[in-house]
Each structure stands twice: as structure tokens, then as C-alpha cells.
Amino acid sequence: MLSNIKFISKQKSISIPTYTIDYLPEALELFEDVVGVDTETTGYDAHGDRLLSLQIGDFNNQIVIDSSHYPLKELVDVLNEYFKDKVVILQNAQFDLRFFYKYGIDIPKLYDTLLAECIITGGLGNKEDIKNVKELLGKETAVKYVDRHLGLDKLALKYCNIELDKSIRGIIHREGMSERVIKYGADDVKYLPEIRNKQLEILNTYEEKYGIGLEVLELENEAVKVFSRMAFNGIKVDSSKYKKEVIAVADKEVKRTINELDAEVHKSPKLKKYAVYQGNLFFQTRKTEINWNSSTQKLKILNELGEKVKDTNANTIRKEVKHPIGKKLLEYNEYKKLENAFGEEFLKNINKETLRMHPSIWQILSTGRISMSDPNLLQIPARGHLGDTIRKCFIPEKGNKIVGGDYSGFELRIIAEFSQDPLWVNTFKEDGDLHSILCSETFDIPVTDVKKPFPYNTNITYRDVQKTLNFGLSYGMSEFKLSNTIGVSKAEAKQIIDKFFSKVPEVKKFLDKLGNLGKNRGYIKVPNPYGRIRFFPKFDVIKDYPYETKDISFRWYGEMERASKNTPIQGLNGTVIKRALIRTQQEIDNNKYPAKILLSVYDEIQTECEESFAEEWKNILQNCMIAAGEEIIKTVPVKADCAIGDYWIK
DNA sequence: CAATCGTGCGCG
DNA sequence: AAAGCGCGCACGATTG
Numbered sequence: 188m189l190s191n192i193k194f195i196s197k198q199k200s201i202s203i204p205t206y207t208i209d210y211l212p213e214a215l216e217l218f219e220d221v222v223g224v225d226t227e228t229t230g231y232d233a234h235g236d237r238l239l240s241l242q243i244g245d246f247n248n249q250i251v252i253d254s255s256h257y258p259l260k261e262l263v264d265v266l267n268e269y270f271k272d273k274v275v276i277l278q279n280a281q282f283d284l285r286f287f288y289k290y291g292i293d294i295p296k297l298y299d300t301l302l303a304e305c306i307i308t309g310g311l312g313n314k315e316d317i318k319n320v321k322e323l324l325g326k327e328t329a330v331k332y333v334d335r336h337l338g339l340d341k342l343a344l345k346y347c348n349i350e351l352d353k354s355i356r357g358i359i360h361r362e363g364m365s366e367r368v369i370k371y372g373a374d375d376v377k378y379l380p381e382i383r384n385k386q387l388e389i390l391n392t393y394e395e396k397y398g399i400g401l402e403v404l405e406l407e408n409e410a411v412k413v414f415s416r417m418a419f420n421g422i423k424v425d426s427s428k429y430k431k432e433v434i435a436v437a438d439k440e441v442k443r444t445i446n447e448l449d450a451e452v453h454k455s456p457k458l459k460k461y462a463v464y465q466g467n468l469f470f471q472t473r474k475t476e477i478n479w480n481s482s483t484q485k486l487k488i489l490n491e492l493g494e495k496v497k498d499t500n501a502n503t504i505r506k507e508v509k510h511p512i513g514k515k516l517l518e519y520n521e522y523k524k525l526e527n528a529f530g531e532e533f534l535k536n537i538n539k540e541t542l543r544m545h546p547s548i549w550q551i552l553s554t555g556r557i558s559m560s561d562p563n564l565l566q567i568p569a570r571g572h573l574g575d576t577i578r579k580c581f582i583p584e585k586g587n588k589i590v591g592g593d594y595s596g597f598e599l600r601i602i603a604e605f606s607q608d609p610l611w612v613n614t615f616k617e618d619g620d621l622h623s624i625l626c627s628e629t630f631d632i633p634v635t636d637v638k639k640p641f642p643y644n645t646n647i648t649y650r651d652v653q654k655t656l657n658f659g660l661s662y663g664m665s666e667f668k669l670s671n672t673i674g675v676s677k678a679e680a681k682q683i684i685d686k687f688f689s690k691v692p693e694v695k696k697f698l699d700k701l702g703n704l705g706k707n708r709g710y711i712k713v714p715n716p717y718g719r720i721r722f723f724p725k726f727d728v729i730k731d732y733p734y735e736t737k738d739i740s741f742r743w744y745g746e747m748e749r750a751s752k753n754t755p756i757q758g759l760n761g762t763v764i765k766r767a768l769i770r771t772q773q774e775i776d777n778n779k780y781p782a783k784i785l786l787s788v789y790d791e792i793q794t795e796c797e798e799s800f801a802e803e804w805k806n807i808l809q810n811c812m813i814a815a816g817e818e819i820i821k822t823v824p825v826k827a828d829c830a831i832g833d834y835w836i837k
Numbered sequence: 838c839a840a841t842c843g844t845g846c847g848c849g
Numbered sequence: 850a851a852a853g854c855g856c857g858c859a860c861g862a863t864t865g
Contacts, residue, residue, distance in 0.1 A: 478861080480860065480861075482843085482844050482860090482862095483844085483861070498844080498845085499844085500845065501845080501846075520845085520846085523860095524845085527859055527860065528847065528858055532858095549856090552855065556849090556855065557856095558855085558856050559857080560856095560858085563856080563858070565847090565856075566847040566848040567847080567848075568848080569848070570847090570848090593849095658853085662855090663852090663853060664854095665851090665852045666852085667851085667852045668852065671852095672853090737850090738850055739850090741851060741852095742852090744851095745851055746852095749852085749854065752853090752854085753854040757849090788848075789848075789849040
């Protein structure tokens with residue numbers, strides 16, 4: 188087997204045939220139209236780290252190119268010409284593509300074995316599910332029913348029955364291109380074509396079994412190019428502004444609120460035992476031994492004050508705590524959160540080479556949406572005291588503009604499209620304000636009155652209640668949650684929901700149908716085109732262990748029902764934003780536009796472009812988004828609003 | 838002492 | 850008996 192490896196390097200290997208780079212064109216002819224490709228690198232950062240090797244191969248032959256001797260940038264022309272009409276298989280393409288983009292290598296037709304596996308096993312591997320099943324029936328059962336494996340070693344085992352040795356991975360950098368490293372690199376591409384074939388076989392059975400075609404796979408294999416480029420581009424943060432206007436302010440406010448909380452403790456006879464003084468005899472500061480960042484301690488304090496709260500969630504405190512300490516706690520919590528999650532540590536995510544943040548992106552969650560980490564740019568504050576200020580710190584390079592925008596009420600339009608409820612559909616067709624119009628129907632009041640205070644809770648308006656309903660119902664909200672959120676009794680909440688659904692009966696039917704589908708079949712689909720499937724492994728667990736899961740099964744069926752209502756809606760939103768990103772990137776590539784995609788946040792796309800191009804680009808971007816939306820939404824208008832700015836505008 | 842769990846909250 | 854979906858992050862508390 189070793190003899191089928193061709194090592195391209197200036198360093199001779201003892202038992203592996205070694206060639207100079209002149210041999211590359213000939214070696215590349217060993218392969219058919221499908222090849223596996225992989226890289227070894229010194230680390231995860233495409234900007235700071237470098238390539239150690241590039242491997243190209245199939246089951247019969249593998250080429251391992253020593254990048255230390257033959258840098259990728261010298262091979263760009265040969266490789267681009269070669270990849271032009273090949274199907275390139277990568278495991279976790281997002282990683283390799285970032286390095287390829289650095290050197291200008293383009294892969295037009297790619298297949299990602301990791302993404303394919305995510306599609307095949309949609310809904311599996313959920314950590315919460317694993318935990319729940321483990322608690323109930325032990326680890327073995329959890330692994331059997333819920334777990335999934337996406338690593339190349341596990342895929343090789345599953346599809347080729349081969350044990351790949353991954354233990355060497357961590358030492359490649361130190362060891363250099365030793366024989367076992369070369370062999371390891373070759374193995375990483377050797378099995379990719381076979382894995383792909385087997386995965387495609389499975390996906391083809393999904394067509395018949397579930398009505399899910401290969402379109403979603405094509406979508407993801409296109410989208411990964413955009414996401415890797417997006418992560419490679421990164422986004423610029425004005426760190427000195429951020430330090431001054433965000434971190435310093437949050438720190439100051441945390442100190443202030445701690446002092447005020449401590450003062451409350453000193454005031455209260457009930458809390459006296461927590462009081463501490465600091466300083467000397469003449470200058471004493473009133474402190475406490477309470478860590479206000481600890482929810483356990485906060486709960487204890489509130490209980491000692493006679494507040495019978497069960498937790499310290501902001502909502503609970505807002506509604507139930509009468510003592511003035513409640514308000515101060517809320518204030519402290521907000522700034523402490525900013526300090527913790529968006530303070531100094533957050534700024535450390537700025538890349539030293541580029542001075543930008545380059546998140547890593549998980550491309551396929553159980554609904555089809557994406558997630559981000561290191562940092563998670565999907566959770567940058569947009570509201571609250573510092574929301575605006577924080578977003579203003581995300582800026583373009585000199586001479587550029589930020590151009591971005593979002594869809595208007597996209598999930599609500601999905602509900603219109605798929606329920607075909609007359610009132611819901613017509614409101615969008617007439618460009619009416621859905622919340623206001625439905626509100627007037629639910630509460631039998633004129634549209635002009637919808638912003639009047641809600642009699643049961645005068646802190647909010649009728650329209651606020653309707654908004655909660657409109658969004659909550661697509662998550663399967665019940666009267667319990669509604670009564671909790673808007674501060675009415677459960678009976679009243681139920682009345683409101685019933686009245687609301689009586690006005691939009693097709694929406695009710697649509698959601699009930701989805702809920703039942705998931706509960707009865709153990710899976711739910713995101714509709715075609717680009718349809719995908721989400722399995723509910725808990726369904727099979729309940730089926731196989733009915734005797735001891737009676738109380739659990741109520742909970743689990745409820746969870747599956749609500750997830751089934753939400754998955755198609757959330758998932759279609761995810762599909763559309765991916766389609767929009769693909770369209771946008773294609774516009775950029777095909778026309779060589781001076782623009783870059785920076786971010787996509789659920790139903791929003793942010794880009795950066797040359798100032799002189801901004802006006803034109805704004806329209807192009809907006810058209811891409813609308814065209815993508817119209818692939819899915821056909822009976823009501825699709826709206827996307829884009830704008831030009833000097834920072835990230837929400 | 839490190840690893841894991843629980844709580845709470847940021848976004849849509 | 851549970852009662853709005855989908856996430857990642859950071860802290861304190863608990864566990865091994």
C-alpha cells in the first residue's frame with residue numbers, strides 16, 4: 188500500500204517514493220474525475236498559520252506535497268487548472284478552504300463529507316438529548332440512539348470499515364514529514380471517494396423514504412465556500428473605541444451597581460450578617476461578602492428578604508420582586524453580562540495579523556441554521572444600554588462602507604406561504620402591518636387603538652401582546668407561557684389564543700399538522716426545494732422503552748411537537764439566507780466586484796465594499812436577497828431592506 | 838486540581 | 850407531568 192503514495196519533496200524519504208515538483212502534472216493524471224483533498228497545517232488560523240502539506244488522492248493513489256519545499260502559492264496555476272473540472276472531496280472544507288483562499292486556490296465543484304454526514308444524520312447528536320437519554324437509560328442507549336460521529340476516522344469506520352489512526356495528528360508540526368506523517372496524510376484522502384459514494388447511496392434512499400432530494404447537499408456544498416470566505420474575511424473592530432465606550436463604561440457601571448447593592452445590604456437588618464467594612468478606621472467603605480455574580484447567592488439574598496422567588500431570571504425579578512434591590516440587580520446583571528461576555532476577553536478574538544475577528548462557523552444545526560463561535564458574532568448586543576454603541580465599533584476598512592440589510596418579517600411570511608391563511612396572506616399582500624391588523628382582530632378593537640395599553644398589564648400595549656403571540660405560536664407556545672409573559676391568568680391567556688386562532692384558522696391547522704407529523708413519525712422535514720430532514724431520536728427511545736418512560740414521554744412528545752412546528756419555519760429561513768449568500772458571493776465572483784461578505788446573522792447579511800461602489804452594491808445585494816426569498820415565498824411579497832453605513836447598522 | 842454541571846442571558 | 854424554538858458563552862457550584 189505504501190508504494191501507492193507519491194511524496195513530492197526535496198527531502199528524500201526512505202521507503203516512500205519521492206519526486207520533485209516536476210512530477211506533479213504526471214502524478215495528477217493518476218486520478219479520475221473525483222479526488223480527495225486534504226491539508227496539514229501548523230494550526231487553525233489561516234492568517235497566522237501555514238500549510239505543511241497538501242494531499243490529493245483516491246483509493247489507489249495518493250500524492251503528498253511537502254509545502255515547506257513547494258509552497259502553495261507556486262502551485263496555484265497548476266492546481267486551479269486541475270481542480271477546474273474535478274469534483275474535489277474534502278472533509279470539513281471550511282477549514283481547508285480558508286488556507287486555499289489565502290493563496291488564491293479555487294475549488295469550483297466540491298463535496299464535503301462532513302456536511303453530507305450532517306445532512307444524513309440531521310437532528311442527531313444533540314447534547315441535551317444525549318444527556319436526557321443517558322440519565323434515563325444509561326450511556327450505551329444514549330450513544331446508540333442519539334449520538335453521531337462526524338470525524339473522518341469515524342466516517343472511514345462507518346463506510347469503509349477501516350480504522351484510521353488519528354493519534355498522530357497533534358504531533359505533525361513537531362515531527363515534520365516523517366514516514367508515518369506522510370502515511371497519515373495519504374490516508375486522509377484515500378477513503379474520501381468511497382465515503383462519498385456510500386453517503387450518496389444513503390442520500391438517494393432518502394428521496395424515496397422521506398422525499399428529500401440531493402438539492403440540500405448541493406446547497407451546503409456551495410454554501411461552505413461562502414462561509415469559509417466569510418470567516419476568512421472576518422470583520423474589523425475599532426478596539427480603542429470599544430475599550431473606551433464599551434468596556435470602560437461597563438466596568439464603571441458594574442462598580443457603581445455593586446456599591447448600590449452593597450448599600451442595600453447594609454441598610455437591611457435582615458441582611459446584616461453579610462455586611463463587611465473595608466478600609467481603615469477613618470475611611471471605611473461598605474462592602475459585603477456577597478458575590479453578586481452568583482445566582483445561588485442572589486437567590487439566597489432575595490429569599491432572606493422575603494421575596495419568594497424560585498430563580499433569579501431577569502423576568503422573574505422584574506415581575507415578582509417588590510424590594511428595590513430587584514431593580515438594582517437587573518441593572519447590575521446587564522452590565523455584568525456585558526463585562527463578562529463582551530469585555531476584554533471578547534476583544535482577544537481580534538486576529539493579530541488582520542486586526543479583524545474571524546469566527547468559526549458551524550454550518551448545519553438541526554434546523555439547518557448556522558452557529559458561530561470564537562467569537563459568536565450572532566449574539567453581539569443589539570439592544571440594551573450599550574447595544575448601539577457596540578455595533579458602532581464594527582467598522583469597514585478605510586475607503587470602504589458597510590452595506591447590509593435584513594429580511595422584513597421573513598418567518599411570518601413563511602407562515603403565510605405555507606398556511607395560505609386568507610387574513611395572514613392578504614395582510615402581507617396589501618403590505619399591511621401584520622401585528623396591528625391581527626391585533627385588531629384578536630381583541631376586537633380598531634387598528635387605531637392597538638398601541639393603547641393592554642388593560643391586564645398596562646406596561647405593554649395590545650400590539651405587544653399580539654407580537655408575542657405571532658412569534659410565540661411558531662414555537663408552539665401555550666397559555667402557560669403566554670400568561671407568564673404578558674401577565675394575565677392562564678384562563679385569560681387561553682381565551683386570547685383561542686380568539687386569535689379563530690381569526691387565522693389556517694395557521695392553526697398548519698401548525699397542528701406540523702406538530703402531529705413530528706410526534707407521529709419521529710422526524711420533521713424542512714420543505715423542498717433544498718428539503719432536509721430532522722430526526723427525533725427520542726421518538727425511537729420512547730418506542731423501545733415505553734414501560735419506564737411514561738412521565739418522560741409526555742415531556743418528550745411535547746418537545747418534539749413544538750420543535751416540529753418551529754423546524755420548518757426556522758429551517759426555511761436558514762435555507763433562504765444560505766441561498767442569498769450563495770447568490771451574493773456569485774455576483775461578487777462573476778463580476779469581480781470590490782465587495783466582501785462579512786456576516787450573516789439569521790435573516791441579515793452584512794458586507795463591506797469600496798465607497799464608490801456602495802450605492803450600486805446596495806441594490807445588487809438587496810436583489811440577491813429578494814431573489815433568494817422568492818425561490819421559497821411565492822404568494823406574498825418578499826421584502827429586504829439594505830442600507831449603507833460606516834458601521835454595522837441594525 | 839481539573840472536568841462537568843447548572844444557571845442565566847446575548848442574538849434571531 | 851411539561852408547558853416557545855434554535856444556539857454559544859461565562860461564571861459559580863459541584864463532582865471526581
